[in-house]
Amino acid sequence: MDHTQWNEAWTRYREFNYVKLTDIYNRTGIDELSRKAKILDLGCGSGEFIKILKERGFTSVEGWEPQQDLVKQSGFDCIRQGNCLSIPEPPPQYDAVVILGVLHHLSSFDEVTEALKNVKRLLKPGGRFYSVEPRNTLARTVMTRLMFAIPMALLPARVKIDRFLVAEEEVELNRWLAYEFKMTKRAESVGLVSVRKSADWKSSYQIFENRVH
Numbered sequence: 001m002d003h004t005q006w007n008e009a010w011t012r013y014r015e016f017n018y019v020k021l022t023d024i025y026n027r028t029g030i031d032e033l034s035r036k037a038k039i040l041d042l043g044c045g046s047g048e049f050i051k052i053l054k055e056r057g058f059t060s061v062e063g064w065e066p067q068q069d070l071v072k073q074s075g076f077d078c079i080r081q082g083n084c085l086s087i088p089e090p091p092p093q094y095d096a097v098v099i100l101g102v103l104h105h106l107s108s109f110d111e112v113t114e115a116l117k118n119v120k121r122l123l124k125p126g127g128r129f130y131s132v133e134p135r136n137t138l139a140r141t142v143m144t145r146l147m148f149a150i151p152m153a154l155l156p157a158r159v160k161i162d163r164f165l166v167a168e169e170e171v172e173l174n175r176w177l178a179y180e181f182k183m184t185k186r187a188e189s190v191g192l193v194s195v196r197k198s199a200d201w202k203s204s205y206q207i208f209e210n211r212v213h
């Protein structure tokens with residue numbers, strides 16, 4: 001992809017990402033939370049989902065993101081450098097933790113387990129964990145094959161960038177798709193109870209509640 005094509009595709013992708021994150025907001029039911037709920041977006045990138053939460057009236061939103069350049073780019077004071085694998089002691093307490101498209105970037109299922117344990121420690125009793133990650137389906141496999149079989153020039157801008165991203169994170173994505181089905185059980189084993197789950201051909205949307213002891 002040349003530079004102009006890349007810029008065009010990226011601009012479209014950012015617009016598309018806003019639509020995608022709005023859809024995630026609606027599907028996960030975060031809208032049901034009190035507007036005063038203390039919410040952490042863990043692995044928030046440059047804060048696109050935080051922008052949506054603020055637009056919806058949430059007043060106590062924070063983001064942690066390991067990449068300093070994305071923290072700066074966000075322009076939000078409520079975003080700071082942070083990592084789901086190493087959290088401050090004592091852990092701050094949230095009514096809700098949101099992790100969108102982050103767990104599949106971790107390098108092993110042990111790291112996913114570590115991240116889930118950290119989420120549990122960051123939640124108040126009864127607090128909620130909203131998770132959205134890629135899902136392993138036949139439709140995804142077919143669509144991915146098609147996307148790579150069709151010449152780049154014929155693909156719509158949005159699909160071009162999708163193809164680029166899938167190629168970029170091929171190893172991570174395939175590793176995640178091989179074990180994503182274990183995620184719910186693992187979350188439950190660390191004390192996060194699955195309370196709602198939905199899915200489309202590409203993604204799994206889940207809500208867990210911090211079990212009260």
Ligand SMILES: C[S@@+](CC[C@H](N)C(=O)[O-])C[C@H]1O[C@@H](n2cnc3c(N)ncnc32)[C@H](O)[C@@H]1O
Pocket residue numbers: 042043044045046048049064065066067070082083084085099100101102105106
């Ligand atoms: C696909 S982006 C998703 C960004 C954002 N959540 C969204 O949905 O727009 C993945 C993000 O995960 C972040 N990330 C990767 N490893 C992480 C870790 N160990 N802890 C927290 N975030 C991490 C990356 O820096 C990147 O911003």
